[in-house]
Amino acid sequence: MSIINFIEKFKKLNRTLYTTPSHGQGDFVAPLALKHIGHKFFTCDYSEIEGFDNLSNPIGIIKTAQDRAAEIYNAKATFFLTNGATSGIIASMYAILKRGDKVLIARNCHKSVYNGLVLTGAVPIWLMPQYNRDWGIFDSINLDYLEETLSRNKDIRAFIMTNPTYEGVMSDIYRISNVCKKYNVILIVDEAHGALWHFHKALGTPALYQGADIVIQSLHKTAGALNPSALLHINKHSPLGTKAIQQALNLITTTSPSYPMLVNIEAVINFLDSEKGKFYLYDIVKNVNRLVRTLKQIPNLEVYSYNNDVTKILVKVTNMSGFELSDILFEKYNIEDELANEKSVLFLTGVGTTKAKLKKLEKALIDLCANNIKITEETPQKHFEPVEPRVRYIPNLVWGREYKEIELKYALSRVSMELIADYPPGIPVLLPGEVIKKEHIEYLSGRQKIKVLV
Ligand SMILES: Cc1ncc(COP(=O)(O)O)c(C=O)c1O
Incomplete structure (x- = not known):
């Protein structure tokens, strides 16, 4: 039975609970929380009471939901994470790396990988992805460089990389995974920004279909789940087992996972996998594509479109830094972007991106370019062009x-x-x-x- 169906049935039992959580499924909700969050959210919030399941050792409704998700994603196992992709990254490192093990890490990794290094005692070998100066972003992983690094360090145990990058740039995971297999290296792909890929062919090919051993996705970034919902998948063809991952997750995550989040994770996956969900996503992508086509017609404005996920719209305007563009959009048009660098600005879209929202951005960019709007940056922001790190101490x-x-x-x-x-x-x-x-x-x-x- 699904988590949500179980909770619905359970509510009808009208059982008296002398258990946590103490709000008693909404018998108490602090007035301001009631105003801003509402009552219903609390009615789904339970702990590991009779009939419910335990995320740290799932055997009931959570196991059913995770198994169903694994089928949808074609994984050996899928874990629901209520502590974000961060917890999935750290747990996969914990499950695989021992103190002193060498791990190759693409430098454009999220800082949670650093936390994993602190906890595991693994030794990082940093791989610098190519850097695109024109756009101020990291590019894809160079295969020759990867192969050369692995052949020089035969004792590397795992390779951790981000795909797509924050800006949506994709690497060739199929070939990367083949190189990793050749050197007996476990491939962990941080697919935090690719959570919609399983549900729309035009966005990108999921790393799970391309031979990665472990894939971690944030469901809140593009797929519409609550912060910080995420998934960890193990590839069907990977020699890795599920126990080590579960144990590592149990070491670092809460013993009181949020049932509203679990319900939401299940609901999001089921929706995206449904016919209705596929049409819905198809529409979103169509609208984003339409905007991108329009933006490409604007003189002096360029949209990044080389091997990237279209839901991440990266633009630059002639003779204007990304920081300036970002400030103008914020101050004159009340639009906040995801991030800016010296060259470009990133707008993240996802399942919640309405047509009205896209239109507002379109109008602002047309107006800004047509009227040559400028502002003076009070304190110009600095941009960092990555340099090869020199590690003195791990x-x-x-x-x-x-x-x-x-x-x-x-x-x-x-x-x-x-x-x-x-x-x-x-x-x-x-x-x-x-x-x-x-x-x-x-x-x-x-x-x-x-x-x-x-
Ligand atoms: C590439 C990447 N990986 C992992 C994370 C962490 O994700 P979460 O917020 O789900 O813990 C982020 C968050 O920004 C990210 O950008």
Whole structure:
């Protein structure tokens, strides 16, 4: 039985519960929460009471829902995550890596990978993806570079990469997974931004269909679930078992997962997999494509369209930095983008992107370009062009070590004790244990001090 059907039936039993959660399924809701969240949400919020299931050892309704999802995604196993893709990334690292194991990581990874390094004690080998200066974004993974790195480091246990990138750029996962297999390396793909790919062919090919061992997806980013809902899939053809993943998840996630989130995860997957859901998504993608076509007609405006997921609209305007464009849209048109860099601005769309919302962006960009609108940036933002990191100490060994704050101008060649990552996208610029280079100092020049290892 599905989670939602079970809860519906359970409500009719009218059982008296002397259990957590203490709001008693909405018998108490703080007045402001009632005003803003409503009562119904609380009526779905249960803990592991009789008849319900346990996310840390599912044998009932959660297991049924996860098994059903695994069928839909064609996975060996699918895990529902109520602690975000972050928990899936850390758990997969925990399940696979032991202290001292080498792990290859594409540098445009999310900072949760760093947390996984601190916890596991694994040794990172950083792989720099190609960088696209014209757009200020990371590009795809270069296969020759990957193969060369793996052939030089035969003891690498796993490769962790992000696909698509935040901006939607795709790598050739099929060929990457073949290279990984050749060197007996486990491939973990952070597909946080590709959660709709299983449900619309034109967006991108899911990594699960291309040979990745583990794939993690955020369901809240594009697929319309509550923050921070996510999924972890194990590939049917991977030698990895499910137990190690479950144990690792149990180590780092809450023992009180949110049932409203589980209900929502189940509902989102079922909807996207339904005929109605497919038509709905088809319509959204059609509308986004239409907008992109219109934007491409605007003089002085360019839309990124090289091997990327169309739901992530990346634009740039001639003679204007991405930061400036972003500020104008915010201040003059009341539009907030997902992120900006020196060259371009990213607009994320997803299942909740209405036609009206798209129209507003279209009108704003047409107006802005036609009238050559400009504003003066009060404090121009800095852009960081990634540099090869120099690791002095691995994250686990530097964690908790003594540090002091020094003036930035004296920080060259010192060992950083700060994790510097703009959010979004949460990609590390500098990590604790890494040597501070002149490029870092230039980028951070807006601040006075930095924490360094004593
Ligand atoms: C590429 C990537 N991976 C993982 C995450 C973490 O996802 P979540 O918020 O679901 O924990 C993010 C969040 O921004 C991300 O951009």
